[in-house]
Amino acid sequence: MTSPVRVVSFGLGPIGLAAARLALQKTSLQLVGAIDIDPAKVGQDLGDLLELGRTTGIVVEADADAALARLKPDCVLHCTSSFLPAIKDQLLLLSRHGVDVVSSSEELLVPEFQHPELAAELDAAAKASGATILGTGVNPGFAMDLLAVVASAVTMDVQSVKCVRVVDAATRRLPLQRKVGAGLSQSEFRKQLETGKFGHIGMRESVALVARGLGFELDRIEHTVEPVLAPEDHKTPFLIVKEGEVAGIRNHGYGYIQKRLVVHLDLSMYVGAPDPHDQVELESEPPISLRFPSGIAGDQATASILVNSVHGVVGARPGLVTVLDVPPARIAR
Amino acid sequence: MTSPVRVVSFGLGPIGLAAARLALQKTSLQLVGAIDIDPAKVGQDLGDLLELGRTTGIVVEADADAALARLKPDCVLHCTSSFLPAIKDQLLLLSRHGVDVVSSSEELLVPEFQHPELAAELDAAAKASGATILGTGVNPGFAMDLLAVVASAVTMDVQSVKCVRVVDAATRRLPLQRKVGAGLSQSEFRKQLETGKFGHIGMRESVALVARGLGFELDRIEHTVEPVLAPEDHKTPFLIVKEGEVAGIRNHGYGYIQKRLVVHLDLSMYVGAPDPHDQVELESEPPISLRFPSGIAGDQATASILVNSVHGVVGARPGLVTVLDVPPARIAR
Numbered sequence: 001m002t003s004p005v006r007v008v009s010f011g012l013g014p015i016g017l018a019a020a021r022l023a024l025q026k027t028s029l030q031l032v033g034a035i036d037i038d039p040a041k042v043g044q045d046l047g048d049l050l051e052l053g054r055t056t057g058i059v060v061e062a063d064a065d066a067a068l069a070r071l072k073p074d075c076v077l078h079c080t081s082s083f084l085p086a087i088k089d090q091l092l093l094l095s096r097h098g099v100d101v102v103s104s105s106e107e108l109l110v111p112e113f114q115h116p117e118l119a120a121e122l123d124a125a126a127k128a129s130g131a132t133i134l135g136t137g138v139n140p141g142f143a144m145d146l147l148a149v150v151a152s153a154v155t156m157d158v159q160s161v162k163c164v165r166v167v168d169a170a171t172r173r174l175p176l177q178r179k180v181g182a183g184l185s186q187s188e189f190r191k192q193l194e195t196g197k198f199g200h201i202g203m204r205e206s207v208a209l210v211a212r213g214l215g216f217e218l219d220r221i222e223h224t225v226e227p228v229l230a231p232e233d234h235k236t237p238f239l240i241v242k243e244g245e246v247a248g249i250r251n252h253g254y255g256y257i258q259k260r261l262v263v264h265l266d267l268s269m270y271v272g273a274p275d276p277h278d279q280v281e282l283e284s285e286p287p288i289s290l291r292f293p294s295g296i297a298g299d300q301a302t303a304s305i306l307v308n309s310v311h312g313v314v315g316a317r318p319g320l321v322t323v324l325d326v327p328p329a330r331i332a333r
Numbered sequence: 334m335t336s337p338v339r340v341v342s343f344g345l346g347p348i349g350l351a352a353a354r355l356a357l358q359k360t361s362l363q364l365v366g367a368i369d370i371d372p373a374k375v376g377q378d379l380g381d382l383l384e385l386g387r388t389t390g391i392v393v394e395a396d397a398d399a400a401l402a403r404l405k406p407d408c409v410l411h412c413t414s415s416f417l418p419a420i421k422d423q424l425l426l427l428s429r430h431g432v433d434v435v436s437s438s439e440e441l442l443v444p445e446f447q448h449p450e451l452a453a454e455l456d457a458a459a460k461a462s463g464a465t466i467l468g469t470g471v472n473p474g475f476a477m478d479l480l481a482v483v484a485s486a487v488t489m490d491v492q493s494v495k496c497v498r499v500v501d502a503a504t505r506r507l508p509l510q511r512k513v514g515a516g517l518s519q520s521e522f523r524k525q526l527e528t529g530k531f532g533h534i535g536m537r538e539s540v541a542l543v544a545r546g547l548g549f550e551l552d553r554i555e556h557t558v559e560p561v562l563a564p565e566d567h568k569t570p571f572l573i574v575k576e577g578e579v580a581g582i583r584n585h586g587y588g589y590i591q592k593r594l595v596v597h598l599d600l601s602m603y604v605g606a607p608d609p610h611d612q613v614e615l616e617s618e619p620p621i622s623l624r625f626p627s628g629i630a631g632d633q634a635t636a637s638i639l640v641n642s643v644h645g646v647v648g649a650r651p652g653l654v655t656v657l658d659v660p661p662a663r664i665a666r
Contacts, residue, residue, distance in 0.1 A: 022489055028548075138487055146661075150483055153641050153662035154471055154634040156355055215361075215666035284664075286631050291624050298619050301487040308486050328479075328661050329486035331617075333548035 004030040005314055008073040008099075010090065012036040012049065012060065014173055015104050016079030018303035021050050023077060026332050029310060033071040034060045064090065068097040075310050078103035082201040084115045088122070091133060095125040100316075101133040102309045104302070106202030108135025109145075111320055113208040113221075123320040132316045136309050136323050138301045139165060140202035140209065144253075144265045146323050147290065148280045149213030155284035158214050160262045163206075164279045167269040167297050169248045171276075174238040176299075180248035180269045181227060183239050189227045189246045199225050200267055203253040210263045211255050213324050218263070220256040225249055228270040236271055247271045308332050337363040338647055341406040341432075343423065345369040345382065345393065347506055348437055349412030351636035354383050356410060359665050362643060366404040367393045397423065401430040408643050411436035415534040417448045421455070424466060428458040433649075434466040435642045437635070439535030441468025442478075444653055446541040456653040465649045469642050469656050471634045472498060473535035473542065477586075477598045479656050480623065481613045482546030488617035491547050493595045496539075497612045500602040500630050502581045504609075507571040509632075513581035514560060515604045516572050522560045522579045532558050533600055536586040543596045544588050546657050551596070553589040558582055561603040569604055580604045641665050 007029050009020040016036070023031045024046075034046050039062075041049060047056040061067045068076075076099050081087050084107040094101050111119035126133050135141070144163040152158050169177050180199060181189045192198040203223045211218045230247040233240065241247050248270020255263030276295040282288040309329040316326045323329075340362050342353040349369070356364045357379075367379050372395075374382060380389040394400045401409075409432050414420050417440040427434050445452035459466050468474070477496040485491050502510050513532060514522045525531040536556045544551045563580040566573065574580050581603020588596030609628040615621040642662040649659045656662075 025489075142487060147483075149663045150480075150661045152664040153638050154475060154629050155641075155664055156358075156633055156637045158664050213663050215664060286629075286633050287627070288629070289626050291626065293622050293624065294620070296487050296619075296621070300489055300619050304489045305486050308488075324663065325660055327658055328483045330482045330546050330657065331485040331488055331491050331548060 004028055005075055005310055006030050006032045006071070006073045007310060008033040008035060008067065008071055008076050010035045010064065010076045010078045011080035012038070012041055013079060014175055015299060015302055016077065017050060018299050019077045019079060019306045020046060022303050022307045024056065026307065028332050029307070031058060032073055033067050034058050035064045035067050036060050037062050064093055068094070068099060073099055075100040075102060075314050077306055078105070079306070082106045084108060084111055084118055088118055091122050092125050095122070095129050095131045098129040098131050100131055100313045102306050102313050103133065103135045104137050104306055105135050106137065106140050106205060108133070109140045109202055109205040110208040110212070110322060111135065113205055119320060127319045130318045132313050132318055133320050134309060134313045134323065134326065136305055136329070138296055138305055140206040141323055142305055143278045143296050144267065145206040145209040148210050148282065149324060150328070151280055151282055151288045151290050152214055152284065155282060155286065155288060158282050158284040160283040161210060161214060162264045162266065162281045164266045165268070165295070166273050166276050167295060168271070168273045168276045169269050170234065170236040170271040171297065173299055177236060177238055177271065181246040182236070182248055182271045183241050184246040186227055186246060193225060199249050200251045200269060203251050203265060203267065206265055207253040207255040207263050209322065209324065216255060216257060216262050218255045219258055222254045224252045228268065230272065234272045241271050248273070305329055337361055338408055338643055339363050339365050339406045340643060341366040341368060341400065341404055341409050343368045343397065343409045343411045344413035345371070345374055346412060347508055348632060348635055349410065350383060351632050352410045352412060352639045353379060355636050355640045357389065359640065361665050362640070364391060365406055366400050367391050368397045368400050369393050370395050397426055401427070401432060406432055408433040408435060408647050410639055411438070412639070415439045417441060417444055417451055421451055424455050425458050428455070428462050428464045431462040431464050433464055433646045435639050435646050436466065436468045437470050437639055438468050439470065439473055439538060442473045442535055442538040443541040443545070443655060444468065446538055452653060460652045463651045465646050465651055466653050467642060467646045467656065467659060469638055469662070471629055471638055473539040474656055475638055476611045476629050477600065478539040478542040481543050481615065482657060483661070484613055484615055484621045484623050485547055485617065488615060488619065488621060491615050491617040493616040494543060494547060495597045495599065495614045497599045498601070498628070499606050499609050500628060501604070501606045501609045502602050503567065503569040503604045504630065506632055510569060510571055510604065513602045514579040515569070515581055516574050517579040519560055519579060526558060532582050533584045533602060536584050536598060536600065539598055540586040540588040540596050542655065542657065549588060549590060549595050551588045552591055555587045557585045561601065563605065567605045574604050581606070638662055
């Protein structure tokens with residue numbers, strides 16, 4: 001038996017908490033600390049926050065620098081924000097402490113896509129201290145990007161790829177339902193969309209990752225987001241969507257070589273979406289079609305892939321890496 | 334542009350030739366040599382052997398040592414034998430030359446499973462010269478093992494796994510049809526089976542790989558092979574299977590923890606098999622079901638995954654590695 005990997009949870013929103021809960025169950029991991037700036041959480045035992053019915057001895061701290069200096073973890077489960085500029089200082093701090101990072105930040109999937117200078121700075125900082133930084137998740141990070149790349153292993157040539165993901169948002173947590181606009185009017189939806197912090201984050205990063213993985217040198221990446229309107233009233237455990245209100249989103253990502261569409265990602269996330277599934281189609285030799293008939297949904301899956309990525313990241317080369325650069329994540333025990 | 338990886342094809346049977354043909358099409362690879370001991374092939378230009386209608390300047394050589402010394406390749410596509418004892422000296426020679434290896438040898442998928450001492454010797458030799466050795470393929474190596482492990486990334490816990498693969502051998506090359514016994518009588522089939530060189534090779538290695546990937550500490554690995562008899566006459570492009578003759582094989586692999594079956598691999602390869610497909614079912618939280626509706630078949634797929642594994646192996650740490658230890662293979666361009 002090798003000693004367990006010492007892990008700190010950084011960011012205790014719904015996904016961060018789910019990842020912390022799961023990490024506590026893994027004998028190959030030892031959760032040794034928890035960091036969050038929310039005053040309602042600081043000072044609480046993680047066992048209370050997770051409603052475990054027991055204390056864990058892990059008390060939520062607000063001062064990340066002090067916590068890292070004291071705990072010296074091998075790896076951090078980082079779940080604070082989708083957006084790279086918002087987490088830059090956190091990642092630099094983690095690198096200064098030489099700590100490996102598995103992050104749920106969608107923009108970190110392909111950090112240089114939107115933030116090339118910031119990515120270079122983070123890469124240099126991580127390399128200087130021997131730390132590895134990985135952004136991953138179910139989407140982006142697996143269902144609509146990595147799977148297509150993995151499937152390409154058995155092909156001689158790939159001309160194009162299409163990934164379809166249908167998620168019934170009614171089966172997901174409330175923040176996810178809110179994020180896809182369930183229950184909004186169309187005008188509220190448009191207003192929310194303009195913030196850039198709404199809907200599914202990371203579609204263009206998925207296109208960029210697929211393109212890198214399949215060796216497509218894209219000229220252009222585009223994406224579109226449209227509301228899906230409820231054809232009838234729909235009640236979830238958390239809210240009611242009335243007929244004609246927004247039930248969720250339809251989000252397309254497109255990657256072009258000149259005028260040729262070579263990457264097409266088609267995501268539907270709305271309350272009441274029928275036939276949830278994930279599908280990957282490679283226009284390739286031989287052709288490849290791959291389907292998860294019930295889909296890969298649920299916050300369980302997201303928490304899982306974060307926790308299951310820890311061992312691979314701890315063993316990986318230093319620097320900013322992507323899911324294409326490390327051994328495939330697999331269940332941690 | 335980085336310079337292409339210099340590759341030598343070692344072993345020019347059907348799979349080796351298919352891999353060489355594909356490597357010639359890749360701009361990121363440069364095929365610089367070809368090795369085979371078959372007197373009918375030695376001295377021939379690879380272009381003639383592949384019926385390309387042009388010469389390549391790559392002439393088949395029998396003396397591997399001399400070829401490697403002169404060509405100094407980065408990586409070898411190794412397709413000579415399924416069995417580790419038969420390729421030990423070849424792999425040691427390759428390691429002495431510091432050459433990375435992608436091999437189709439089924440036993441090399443998990444070399445220490447059947448040959449722990451030999452595996453340790455190869456690992457030490459490879460490490461001493463900075464070479465990496467990987468065994469891979471579609472099956473074993475992808476369809477019935479790696480895919481299940483990759484799918485586990487999105488699960489919190491896995492209790493058991495079942496992989497089903499159905500291949501219509503009528504769509505495959507003649508050696509594959511012969512290898513599964515198409516056209517044999519039942520008694521001939523039994524006799525062939527006793528040689529241990531017949532049927533699908535690598536089933537137990539697949540069970541071992543799945544177990545390692547999913548963290549199952551197995552007490553026992555078993556496999557069974559039964560003939561599938563043709564219910565009616567069946568003609569392939571190469572041979573005729575008469576009603577009552579062997580059409581191919583049904584091969585099960587089992588991995589147990591105590592008496593609990595936790596890994597079940599179910600392979601059918603026979604002439605006329607209906608509904609060819611690949612399927613992975615994880616009894617997990619959340620449950621995972623994954624299906625390739627038309628299957629991942631064809632020698633194209635096997636040649637592809639070998640060629641597509643070259644870049645990952647060239648970038649990997651030295652020593653004997655498995656497909657679990659390297660970044661996922663993806664299409665080489």
